[in-house]
Amino acid sequence: MIDYAIASFPSGAGPRAGDAVSLKGVTKRYDRDVAALGPVDFNVRKGDFVSLLGPSGCGKSTALRIIAGLSEPTSGRVQLAGGGRSIGFVFQEPTLMPWATVRDNVALPLKLSRPRGADIGARVEVALARVGLAEFAAAYPRQLSGGMKMRVSLARALVTDPDVLLMDEPFAALDEITRFHLNNDLLALWRGLRKTVIFVTHSVFESVYLSRRVVVMTPRPGRICAEYAIDTAEPRSEDFRTSAEYAAYCREVSAALSRAVAGRAPR
Amino acid sequence: MTSPSPPPPTGSEASARDSLAPAVRVLLSLAVLGAGVLAWDALVRFKDIPPYVLPGPGLVAATLVQDWPILWRSLLTTLLTTMEGFIAAAIGGIALALLFNQSKWLEQALLPYAIILQVTPVIAIAPLLLIYLPQQTAVVVCAWIVAFFPVLSNTTLGLNSVDRNLAGLFRLYGASRMQTLRYLKLPAALPHILGGLRIAGGLSLIGAVVAEIAAGSAGAGSGLAYRIAESGYRLNIPRMFAALLLLSMAGVAIYMCLAAVSHLMLRRWHESALGKEK
Ligand SMILES: Nc1ncnc2c1ncn2[C@@H]1O[C@H](COP(=O)(O)OP(=O)(O)OP(=O)(O)O)[C@@H](O)[C@H]1O
Ligand SMILES: [Mg+2]
Numbered sequence: 205m206i207d208y209a210i211a212s213f214p215s216g217a218g219p220r221a222g223d224a225v226s227l228k229g230v231t232k233r234y235d236r237d238v239a240a241l242g243p244v245d246f247n248v249r250k251g252d253f254v255s256l257l258g259p260s261g262c263g264k265s266t267a268l269r270i271i272a273g274l275s276e277p278t279s280g281r282v283q284l285a286g287g288g289r290s291i292g293f294v295f296q297e298p299t300l301m302p303w304a305t306v307r308d309n310v311a312l313p314l315k316l317s318r319p320r321g322a323d324i325g326a327r328v329e330v331a332l333a334r335v336g337l338a339e340f341a342a343a344y345p346r347q348l349s350g351g352m353k354m355r356v357s358l359a360r361a362l363v364t365d366p367d368v369l370l371m372d373e374p375f376a377a378l379d380e381i382t383r384f385h386l387n388n389d390l391l392a393l394w395r396g397l398r399k400t401v402i403f404v405t406h407s408v409f410e411s412v413y414l415s416r417r418v419v420v421m422t423p424r425p426g427r428i429c430a431e432y433a434i435d436t437a438e439p440r441s442e443d444f445r446t447s448a449e450y451a452a453y454c455r456e457v458s459a460a461l462s463r464a465v466a467g468r469a470p471r
Numbered sequence: 472m473t474s475p476s477p478p479p480p481t482g483s484e485a486s487a488r489d490s491l492a493p494a495v496r497v498l499l500s501l502a503v504l505g506a507g508v509l510a511w512d513a514l515v516r517f518k519d520i521p522p523y524v525l526p527g528p529g530l531v532a533a534t535l536v537q538d539w540p541i542l543w544r545s546l547l548t549t550l551l552t553t554m555e556g557f558i559a560a561a562i563g564g565i566a567l568a569l570l571f572n573q574s575k576w577l578e579q580a581l582l583p584y585a586i587i588l589q590v591t592p593v594i595a596i597a598p599l600l601l602i603y604l605p606q607q608t609a610v611v612v613c614a615w616i617v618a619f620f621p622v623l624s625n626t627t628l629g630l631n632s633v634d635r636n637l638a639g640l641f642r643l644y645g646a647s648r649m650q651t652l653r654y655l656k657l658p659a660a661l662p663h664i665l666g667g668l669r670i671a672g673g674l675s676l677i678g679a680v681v682a683e684i685a686a687g688s689a690g691a692g693s694g695l696a697y698r699i700a701e702s703g704y705r706l707n708i709p710r711m712f713a714a715l716l717l718l719s720m721a722g723v724a725i726y727m728c729l730a731a732v733s734h735l736m737l738r739r740w741h742e743s744a745l746g747k748e749k
Contacts, residue, residue, distance in 0.1 A: 274639040293643055299636045303658045303740045312654070316644040344740050364644075 223285065224250045224368050224400040225271055230280030231425070232266050239425035241266045243280060246419070246428060250285065250367075253394055253401045255411035257457065258421030259465050264404040265296070267426070268370050271402065284368065292361030292399075294371040298353035300345040306332070306356050307341040313364045331363040332356075334393065351382040355389075362393070369399045373406070387414060388442070395439055408461060412453045413445060420457065422464045429467075430460040526709040531716060534709040542698065542710075546717050549679055549694040552607075553725070556614020556675040561668055563615065564622025571623075572630040572656070573648070589620040593678055597685035610682040610694075617678030618671035625667030629660025662741050665733040672725040680718065695721075 231242035241263035248254050256264050269275040270282060272293050284291075300309045310331055314324045332338050335355040345353055354374060361369060375383045391414060394401055405411050411418045412434055420430040434453055436444060444450050491499070508528050514520070515527035522530055535542065567585070571578035593613055600609040633656055641651050683696035695714050702711040737743060 269639070272639075272643060274643060291643060293640065295636045295640075297636065299634060299640065301637065301655070301658065303661070312640075313644045315654070316641065316646045316650055346740065346742075 222249050223247045226283040228281045230270060230277045230282060233278045241426050244428055248400060248402060250400055251398045252417060253415045254417045254419060255415035256404045256419050257411045258426055259423050262421045262424050263426035265372050268372050268404055272370050286367060290367040292366035292369045294357050294361045294374045296373045296376060298357045300353060300356060302345050306343050309356055310360045310363050313360060327363055331359040335359045351378055367400060369401045372404045391440060408454055408458045412457055418457055420460045420464055429464045432457055523706055523708050526712055530709050531712045535713040538710055538713060542714060542717055545693055545695045545698045550721060552610050552614055552679040553676045555611045556618055556678055557672055559615040560618035560622055560671050560675055564619045565626050568623050568626035568630060571627055585620060585623055588616055593617050594681050597682045601686055606686055610679055613682035614675040614678035618675035621670040622667040625663045626660055629663030630656050633659045662737055669729045669733060672729045673722055676722050676725060
C-alpha cells in the first residue's frame with residue numbers, strides 16, 4: 205500500500221516574498237444582505253497552479269474578479285506582485301467580440317495597452333499558434349466551434365505574456381473529450397511558460413488533474429475550508445487520470461467538498 | 472406608409488417560407504401586386520366609378536406621366552426635407568445617446584424632454600412651429616422631432632447592452648474612455664443604431680408630410696403633401712393618387728436603401744445579416 209501524501213494545511217500565512225497573489229481578510233457583500241464571499245486569506249506562490257473549488261454560488265467568480273481588480277472587495281486587502289498590471293483573464297464564456305476576426309480579438313489587449321516595441325502582428329501569430337488556431341486568424345467567432353472559441357479566449361489571455369493567469373471555469377461548457385484536450389494543452393502551456401495560474405472550477409476531477417494545490421470553499425459566503433497539495437510525478441499525462449493515486453486524491457477532495465456543503469446545509 | 476406584412480406561416484414552422492428561392496419570392500410579390508392592380512382596374516370599370524371618386528390605375532399612371540414636371544419637383548422638395556430631417560435625427564439621436572452614456576446626470580436632466588417631444592403628436596406641434604420658425608425650417612424640425620427618438624432610444628439601448636465581461640476586459644487592459652467607445656461600445660451598438668435609423672427613415676418622411684400638410688396653402692410649400700392637399704381642394708383626384716403613389720414609393724425606396732446599408736455593414740458578423748448557412 206502506498207501512503208499518499210495528502211497535505212491539508214491552514215491557509216492565510218502573511219504575504220511572502222515569492223507570492224504572486226495575496227488576499228488578506230477579503231470579503232464581498234453585493235447588496236445590504238448578500239454576503240457573497242469571505243473573509244478569505246489566500247496566498248498563491250509564483251509559478252503555482254491553484255484550483256478554487258466550491259459549490260455553485262459560493263463566490264469563486266467573485267474572488268477571481270476581485271483578484272483581477274474587476275470588482276472592489278468590501279473589506280480586506282489584495283496584493284499582486286508587480287502591481288497586478290500583468291494579468292490574463294479567461295471568462296467562463298468565450299467573451300469574444302463578434303464583430304472582430306479571431307486575429308483582432310487576440311490582438312485587443314496589445315492594442316489597448318500598447319506595450320513598447322511590441323510587434324503586435326507577430327505576437328498574435330505566436331499566441332494563435334500556441335492554441336493551434338493559426339489557420340483561423342481571419343475567421344469570425346461565429347465560424348468557430350465552442351472549444352475553438354475558448355482557445356481564442358485563452359490565446360487572448362496569453363498574448364500579453366502575463367505573469368498571472370486567472371481562469372473562471374473556462375472549460376465548464378465543453379464536452380468531456382474537448383475538455384480533456386484543453387486540459388492537456390493548458391498543462392503543457394503551464395509547464396512551458398510557468399505562469400501563475402488560478403483556476404476556478406466545480407469539478408473535483410478537473411481540479412485534481414490540473415493543479416498542484418486545490419483550495420476547497422464553503423457555500424456562500426465562501427470561505428476556505430480545506431487545501432490539498434497534489435504531489436505527483438510531473439509532467440502529468442493521461443496515465444495520471446487513470447491511476448490509483450488520482451482516484452485517492454479525488455476521493456479525498458470530494459469528501460472535503462461534501463463536508464463543506466453539509467456543514468452549512470441545515471440552516 | 473404601410474409595410475408589406477409577411478404571409479402567415481403555413482404548415483410546419485416557417486420552413487416552407489424559408490425554402491422559397493429569392494426569384495420565386497420576388498415573382499410572388501409582383502404577382503400579388505399585379506393582381507391587386509387588376510382587381511382595382513376591374514372594379515373601376517365594371518362598377519363604372521367616376522374618376523373623381525376613384526380613378527383607375529391607367530388614369531393614375533397617365534396623370535403621373537402628364538404631371539411629371541410638377542410632381543417631380545414636389546418629390547424632390549419632400550425628399551430633401553426628409554433627408555435633412557433624417558440626417559439631423561441621426562446625428563442628434565446618436566450624439567445625444569453618446570452624451571447620455573457618458574453622463575448619467577445629463578441623461579436624467581434631458582431625457583424627460585426627449586420623451587415629451589416623442590409622445591406629443593407632431594400634428595399638434597407643427598402649427599406652433601410654423602408660427603415660430605420660417606416654413607422650411609419648421610418642416611425640417613418636424614421631420615427631426617418624429618425621427619430622432621427611435622435613434623436616441625435604440626442607440627442608448629445598444630450602448631447599454633455591452634457584454635459586462637467584455638467591458639471588464641477593457642478595464643483590465645487599461646482602455647481609455649475613447650478606446651472603450653471606439654472598439655467596444657460603438658461596434659456593439661451598431662446593429663441597434665442601424666435598426667433605429669431604419670425606423671427613422673420612414674418616420675422622417677411622415678414628419679415632413681405632416682408638416683407640409685399643416686403648412687397647407689399658407690406658405691409657398693410645394694412638396695408632395697402640399698400637392699395632395701391642393702389636388703384635394705381642386706377635386707383633382709387622379710393627381711392626388713399619383714402624388715400618393717409617389718410618396719409611398721419614396722417611402723419604400725428609403726426603407727430599402729437603409730436596409731441595404733444595414734445589411735452591408737453587418738453582413739460579416741451579425742446574426743440578422745447572415746444567411747441560413749454560413
Ligand atoms: N452582480 C451581482 N449582484 C448581486 N449579487 C451577486 C452578483 N454577482 C454574484 N452575486 C451573488 O454572490 C454570490 C457569489 O457569486 P459568484 O458568481 O461569485 O458565485 P460562483 O461561486 O462563481 O458560482 P458558480 O459556480 O455558479 O459560477 C452568489 O450567491 C450571488 O447571489
Ligand atoms: Mg462563477
